Amino acid sequence: MLEDTIAVARGERPADLLLRGGRVVNTLAGEVMEADVAIYDGRVVGLATGDEVYEAHEVVVLNGAYVCPGFIDAHVHLESSMVHPAEFARAVVPRGTTAVIADPHEIANVLGLYGIRYMMESSMGLPLDVYVMASPCVPATHMETSGATLSARDLALLLHDERVLGVAEMMNYPGVLFCDPEVMAKIVVAGDRPIDGHAPMLSGKDLNAYVVAGIGSEHECTTVDEAREKLRLGMRIFIREGTTARNLEALLPLVTPLNARRCSFCDDDRHPADLLNEGHMDFIVRKAIRLGCPPLTAIQMTTINPAEYFHLHHHGAVAPDFVADLVVFDDLQAPQARQVYKAGRLVAENGVLLPDALAEARRIPIRSSINVDWLSVDFQVPAQGDVIKVIGMVPDQIVTRKLVEPARIEDGLVVADVERDILKMAVVERHMASGNVGLGFVKGVGLKRGAMASSVAHDSHNIVVIGANDEDMMTACIEIVRMRGGQVVVADDEVLARLPLPIAGLMSEEPLEKVREGNEALAKAAADLGCRLRDPMMAMAFLALPVIPTLKLTDKGLVDVEKFALVSLFGEE
């Protein structure tokens, strides 16, 4: 009842909880203030300063500790954590994260609306608000086979849900610029809700056009100049510091006291090892401060700034009528959550989620997403020329080079050439049992024998496999399907390491620590076979993404990304 809340705020009735003697990081006024925080019915109802006193049923004495709003991740693909939402919450809530803006486009590419609803249902009842942006680019391109297509009508259905805040990253910026009717329809359904951007290097008049279409944010900037142009045109800048892309150091010089409120932090993709070893938004805040960002600014960038952009009116501040999502910490120069409150309830302490915080977490069953036409799966490449295009790996980057190499031909078939580090690669369509198998070759992986495969392969998440021989490649693919999705390293028909990912072939049902162990075992097994890549599964997962230059492989074949077209394996052009 509003009357009750007003009575508590006026001090006529006791609050539920009082945090006494703390220093409030006030993201609205941009200051640190000494104040008691009164909480009632899950919300902050009052700040008491000076001689003002609140009574409460429970009092927690902070002895000068800081209190700031719970952290908000402005843009994340939860699937990249490789664990289900409750497990993700177990990892990030003790770090101070109380809300994330999730773009579920990984699972949407596998299972469509069903997959998005799975993520929404399985993130209910958590001590973490999982808000969703409806994914507009499923599939990412027409040159690959995804498990589902999301239309403007599908997005409209999703937008009826109050947890769906807007439309997620509009990767198809050519579609915006050339007024593709389906893209236009997806913009229209957003109405006055935010639409996130994804237009790396877009500039000048084309950028004006992109912004005028209603795209409001950008998280793909890699230089200050790029980010400044987008900021000037009105875009919110999400500075990304994830596992795949780390832009914080490069972009932080952009942020000034006069523009900081238009900037936020996000991680986009964060893998198990980084979540466990570094942390989540707290890590980004600490790193930003270490790089010279004022602590208040860094905290605003992961609280009130994203809250305002996403129209989360009661999030992002410690003030009356804001949800009591609170982080208590000791050192303003290096915030590390000591206690975390979600809607006024203590949910984590000293880096650990409290036992009953996940009491209402749901485990939703999900159907298998794997469907392969085995009779069509064949990795033989009949020779149709003397030279082949080869995907050149670039260490620690998701871009590749386009190489042209002499083909090694045996009995009329092009085969892997381990001496020259040219391995065979295949992408096996795994959603519709279409029988599509894209075949190509890759240089720079280093495997001397065996094969490795994964059902995580952006963005359509078909099975990607790289190997020194066809037999191990096939065994690896079969093992992936047997696990209902996952990642595997095989040699001489023996499975050396495996990580089952039965949730859409993307996520595990195990704890984050077990998944990290699995990642490490896979990397070690691949290294033992000669692989030189630091994170071979991640590197392989991006070799099928045909929106990142230069040469990629999908289930439909080899893609020259600069031509934005499928090309023959043979010949230079």
Added chain:
Amino acid sequence: MELSQAIIDNVGVLIVSGQIDAYSAPEVEKALNPLIDAHQGKVVVDFTAVDYVSSAGLRIMLAGLKRARSLKDAADQAGDLCVVGLQPQVKEVFDIAGFTPLFKIYDAAAAAANSFG
């Protein structure tokens, strides 16, 4: 793992017992391929005494199936590779891997051999 062979009405039967894992799978392959060729693709693999099959084992079954179906007998009838006697835990592996629809599966070798007509 142990292997033995039989012939029922000109159909080759490979009887496997034990586990088909990474180490034993090549032995199965070594026995299966000549059997397929010798019987113009008409073969039965008896799994009655098999209690485990690895992904390598499945690969060999798939390769055998493709090899068998690529062959024809004198009457131009295409070959096939039938499977017999899948124990529940092995059947489950076939199911999960999506292999069950690929094969004609019978309870007994005689019934499988008869299916070739």
